[in-house]
Amino acid sequence: MPSISLRVNGKSVRAEVEGRTLLVELLREKLALTGTHVGCDTSQCGACTVHVDGRSVKSCTMLAVEADGREVTTIEGLAGADGKLSPVQAAFAEHHGLQCGFCTPGMVMSATDLVRRNPGATEAQIREWLEGNLCRCTGYHNIVKAVKAAAQAGGK
Amino acid sequence: MQDFSFHKPQNLAAAVDTLKKRPEAKALGGGQSLIPVMKLGLAAPSDLVSVAGLAELRGIKVDGKELVVGAGMTHAEVADSAEVKKAIPALAALAGHIGDAQVRNRGTLGGSLAHDDPAADYPAAVLALGATVVTDRRKIAADDFFRGLYQTALGADEIVTSVRFPIPEKAAYAKFAHPASKFALVGVMVAKGPAGVRVAVTGAGPGVFRQADMERALGGRWAADALAGVAVKAEGLNADPYGSAEYRAHLIGVMARRAVAAAG
Ligand SMILES: Cc1cc2nc3c(=O)[nH]c(=O)nc-3n(C[C@H](O)[C@H](O)[C@H](O)COP(=O)(O)OP(=O)(O)OC[C@H]3O[C@@H](n4cnc5c(N)ncnc54)[C@H](O)[C@@H]3O)c2cc1C
Ligand code: FES
Ligand code: FES
Numbered sequence: 231m232p233s234i235s236l237r238v239n240g241k242s243v244r245a246e247v248e249g250r251t252l253l254v255e256l257l258r259e260k261l262a263l264t265g266t267h268v269g270c271d272t273s274q275c276g277a278c279t280v281h282v283d284g285r286s287v288k289s290c291t292m293l294a295v296e297a298d299g300r301e302v303t304t305i306e307g308l309a310g311a312d313g314k315l316s317p318v319q320a321a322f323a324e325h326h327g328l329q330c331g332f333c334t335p336g337m338v339m340s341a342t343d344l345v346r347r348n349p350g351a352t353e354a355q356i357r358e359w360l361e362g363n364l365c366r367c368t369g370y371h372n373i374v375k376a377v378k379a380a381a382q383a384g385g386k
Numbered sequence: 387m388q389d390f391s392f393h394k395p396q397n398l399a400a401a402v403d404t405l406k407k408r409p410e411a412k413a414l415g416g417g418q419s420l421i422p423v424m425k426l427g428l429a430a431p432s433d434l435v436s437v438a439g440l441a442e443l444r445g446i447k448v449d450g451k452e453l454v455v456g457a458g459m460t461h462a463e464v465a466d467s468a469e470v471k472k473a474i475p476a477l478a479a480l481a482g483h484i485g486d487a488q489v490r491n492r493g494t495l496g497g498s499l500a501h502d503d504p505a506a507d508y509p510a511a512v513l514a515l516g517a518t519v520v521t522d523r524r525k526i527a528a529d530d531f532f533r534g535l536y537q538t539a540l541g542a543d544e545i546v547t548s549v550r551f552p553i554p555e556k557a558a559y560a561k562f563a564h565p566a567s568k569f570a571l572v573g574v575m576v577a578k579g580p581a582g583v584r585v586a587v588t589g590a591g592p593g594v595f596r597q598a599d600m601e602r603a604l605g606g607r608w609a610a611d612a613l614a615g616v617a618v619k620a621e622g623l624n625a626d627p628y629g630s631a632e633y634r635a636h637l638i639g640v641m642a643r644r645a646v647a648a649a650g
Pocket of ligand 3: 364366367368
C-alpha cells in the first residue's frame with residue numbers, strides 16, 4: 231500500500247492508503263476529520279470541498295495519493311488556535327448563511343478560496359463561484375450575503 | 387471503485403514507458419472525468435499514471451503566431467493566464483466557464499481533449515481555431531483528432547503534451563449551458579484567422595463538428611446577420627430530456643449569432 235506524507239491543517243501526517251482511497255476518505259475515516267461532508271460522491275454538490283495548496287477542490291474527486299507532499303486545509307483548520315472563527319465563518323454565523331448546516335463546510339471552504347482570490351467579488355461573481363456548491367435549505371440568499379460581507383471585510 | 391497501482395513518473399518518457407508496459411493502464415490528468423467514470427465502474431484500469439504535473443505538460447507561451455498551452459494546465463490556470471487573455475481572450479473565457487470553480491482547479495486541457503465528452507467545451511475551441519494537438523510522439527491536426535462520441539485519434543499509450551492554437555483575428559465562444567453541470571447543451575465557437583473562417587459546434591451531436599454552411603456564410607461576410615439564411619437541420623443531432631434535436635438545431639443558430647456578435 232502506498233505510504234504518503236502531507237500536511238493537514240498545519241500538522242504533518244503520514245498515512246498508508248490504497249491507490250483508490252479518495253482524499254475525503256483519508257480525511258474522514260483515517261484522520262477523523264468529519265467536518266468535511268460527502269453529499270453526493272458524484273462530484274456535483276461541493277459538500278466535500280477542501281483546499282489543496284490553497285485551492286478549493288472536491289475531495290471526493292481526488293485521490294489521497296495525489297495529496298502526497300501537499301498542504302491540505304479542511305474546515306477544522308480555518309478557525310484560529312484560540313477558537314476564533316475565520317472572517318468567512320463569522321460572516322456565515324452573523325448573516326444566518328446556514329440552516330441544517332450540511333453544505334456549510336464546503337460552502338465556507340469554497341467562499342474562503344474566492345475572497346482570498348477576489349476580495350472585491352460582486353454578488354454576480356459570488357453566485358457564479360458558488361456554482362459547485364449545492365444547498366438544499368437556504369435558497370442561497372443569506373449565503374451570498376455572508377460571503378459578500380466577508381469579502382468586504384477583507385476575507386481571509 | 388476497483389483498486390489500481392498508482393504511478394507518479396519523473397518525466398514524460400517514464401510515463402509513456404509505464405503506459406506501454408501495462409496495457410490496462412490509463413493516464414490520470416485532473417481526474418474530473420476519470421474518477422467519476424471509475425466510480426461508476428465504466429473504467430477499471432490496472433494502473434493510473436499521473437501526468438498532469440509533468441514538467442513537459444506545463445506552461446503557457448506565445449511562440450510566433452501560435453499560443454502554446456501545456457496539456458497539464460488546469461482550466462483555472464488557462465482562464466487566469468495573462469498570456470491567454472491577451473492572445474486569445476475567447477479561450478480564457480471558455481476555460482473560465484467550464485464546470486465550476488473546484489472542477490476548474492483540477493481538470494486539465496489534455497484530459498478534456500482525451501476524454502472528448504460530446505458536450506465538452508475545449509473541443510470546440512481546438513476545432514474552430516484549427517489547433518494542433520501535440521503528443522509524446524506526433525502532431526495531430528484538429529480536423530483529424532476528434533472521432534465522435536468519446537473517441538479520438540490518440541493511441542491507448544499516447545499522452546497529449548500541449549496544444550498549439552493559431553492566434554485568430556477574431557474569435558468567440560457562446561454556450562447554452564446545462565443549468566446543473568454547466569456542460570454545453572449547445573456551444574458554438576466561431577473564429578476568423580490563419581485557419582480561415584471556422585465554426586465548431588459542441589453538445590449538439592455525437593461529437594464536436596464543423597458547420598460548413600455557416601462557415602461559407604461568414605466567409606462571405608463576417609456579421610451575425612450573415613447567418614440569417616442558414617438553415618440548421620435537426621437530423622442526426624442529440625435528443626434527450628434536456629432538449630429535442632429540433633431545439634438543439636435552433637440553439638446552434640442562436641449561439642452562432644451570439645458568438646459572431648461577441649467576436650465583433
Ligand atoms: C461537476 C462537473 C462539471 C463539469 N462541467 C464541464 C463543462 O461544463 N464543460 C467541460 O468541458 N467539461 C466539464 N467537466 C469535465 C472536466 O472539464 C474534466 O476536467 C475534463 O473533462 C477531464 O480533464 P481531467 O484533466 O480531469 O482528466 P481525467 O479525468 O484525469 O482524464 C480523462 C481522460 O483523459 C485521459 N487523459 C488525461 N490526461 C491526458 C493526457 N495528457 N494525455 C492523454 N490522455 C489523458 C485519461 O486517461 C482519461 O481517459 C465537468 C466535470 C465535473 C465533475
Ligand atoms: S460529495 Fe464531493 S461533490 Fe458531492
Ligand atoms: S444549509 Fe442545509 S444544505 Fe445548505
